[in-house]
Amino acid sequence: MDSSIKENASKFLNFLNNNPTPYHVVESARQMLSQAGFQELRIAEQWSVRNGGKYFLTKNESTLMAFVVGGKYQSGNGFAVVGAHTDSPALKVKLVSKKSKVGYLQVGVECYGGGIWHTWFDRDLTVAGRVLLKQNDKVVQKLVHIKRPILRIPNLAIHLNRETNEKFSPNKENHLVPILATVVQEQLLRDKKDAKVNPNEESMGQVGKHHSLLIDLIKNELNCSEEEIVDLELVLADTQPAVLGGALEEFIFGGRLDNQVGAYCTIKGLMDSVDMSDIENESIVRMACIYDHEEIGSESAQGAASSFTEHVMRRLNDSQSFELAVARSFMISADQAHAIHPNYSELHEENHRPSINGGIVLKYNGNQRYATNSVSASILRESARMANVKVQDFMVKNDCPCGSTIGPILAAKLGLTTVDIGAPQLSMHSIRECGSTASITQMTNVLSSFFSNFTKIRKVFSNVL
Ligand SMILES: [Zn+2]
Incomplete structure (x- = not known):
């Protein structure tokens, strides 16, 4: 070539x-x-x-x-x-994404377009998108792209679904919800902090609709305060970079x-x-x-x-x-x-x-x-x-x-x-x-x-x- x-x-x-x-x-x-x-x-x-x-x-x-x-x-x-x-096609973070279930913190997602959704299982996922900030009385758009795996949609073990290789059709509402953290670890983190500094339940406006762990990652990346965030539009994305592949590098995997x-x-x-x-x-x-x-x-x-x-x-x-x-x-x-x-x-x-x-x-x-x-x-x-x-x-x-x-x-x-x-x-x-x-x-x-x-x-x- x-x-x-x-x-x-x-x-x-x-x-x-x-x-x-x-x-x-x-x-x-x-x-x-x-x-x-x-x-x-x-x-x-x-x-x-x-x-x-x-x-x-x-x-x-x-x-x-x-x-x-x-x-x-x-x-x-x-x-x-x-x-x-x-x-x-992508999974988008819902308007109110904060979910907790059986000890996990999860992020509610919406299916955008006709994705092959089963390929999103067991990938090292992150979020990216745009955040609207109010700075000096003006609303401005900032792009965000967290470059480490923070989310995962776990597959079900074959022992719990022996037919997975014959038929696997995940329900788009129930089975595609990624996990962000466990309640136990989040509580430990919160106990370390001054409760007044970052009280998840007390967050106001758009920010309170999402887990504070997710909002903290965005604030860190944008170097902004919670009060500046007017709204956000986030999409899930794979963290594995696209590469040239095949023995002769004639393919693009991505x-x-x-x-x-x-x-x-x-x-x-x-x-x-x-x-x-x-x-x-x-x-x-x-x-x-x-x-x-x-x-x-x-x-x-x-x-x-x-x-x-x-x-x-x-x-x-x-x-x-x-x-x-x-x-x-x-x-x-x-x-x-x-x-x-x-x-x-x-x-x-x-x-x-x-x-x-x-x-x-x-x-x-x-x-x-x-x-x-x-x-x-x-x-x-x-x-x-x-x-x-x-x-x-x-x-x-x-x-x-x-x-x-x-x-x-x-x-x-x-x-x-x-x-x-x-x-x-x-x-x-x-x-x-x-x-x-x-x-x-x-x-x-x-x-x-x-x-x-x-x-x-x-x-x-x-x-x-
Ligand atoms: Zn196209």
Whole structure:
């Protein structure tokens, strides 16, 4: 394997390991873009964007859009768009999470998205997320990520469930509640402290809804007081870092590959396209969008189904030109794809079996679970050809359910010609998935090629677009 392929994958691993939640993904993207000279805009303020300028903005700190305005851009010229998502299935800490049962302190959790929940058993878990603090009469957001295992969802011993290997279907309300500590140890700790310093029962407001042990960890990390905490949104995460794996390091072992591979490569692809092509001679806007809430259907103020994308695109056109711009635009929806599985190979259609490192997967579904058609597929293949990346075809069997993406949602919402693609992986929605080392380079290169070459490719396809 080319050393640059491993190098690119290692950079992605660093991104992944730092980003246990969509809030962290957006903050990491902000840092990448800021370092590359992109200027942050605020949605509630007037913008003055200039030709040749590079910008980004966020919504709810969990969705981000970055765009580069071509030097020769004029209103109505259109957009080259790539979209991905920042969220992954996870267990989220409940609003009131404090639970105690038979001598254990536990943390109540909510299932977010369609996770393979049994994979969360016996993992060394922690919490991460965002905390709202009131400082100097202003509410500010702080990110938190406790980097040691503080929680665990214990499996039931086989002696108490002899059928565990035949059937194991945990109840999502009763069996997924992680343990934080024992009542005995917590009491010993409390006896040591002055009762007035940290009386769990007397905590007020949001803070009192969670075990003080959990709140103490957050206060220590943020160096804040209990009174400053206005609210918190916490998610459980694995503490085991993602790594390159397999005898030849051709796999990525880690969580949230769906869809931090897409989110990372979308941002990186846009940045690389600025370096590899002449922005002063570009006539369109190149736009990278990473959305929250794909895993639950995208219906939220910051999800792909909201009007947010349209609002941003309208603000980059004069009032006469938005519809014209849409007709001249194109979108790639980048989400993960199912590689052929050696132990369940019968679940893939015989002619559509993407291999784990055989290139980027083109996803098609006539029933529009994916937005791809022959025109959008051909535009994608041309972008991939120019980047020297292989493309593999995927569609599901007729007797098998099909996943979906933000592709059909944005295609329908905006009327954008769209193609669905993805990097191949196994174990999608497990707490620890298995991806492809080479896919980071392949996906980044396909997307940067699309951004750089779309205006040229569009001319070739103008009769069919
Ligand atoms: Zn996904």
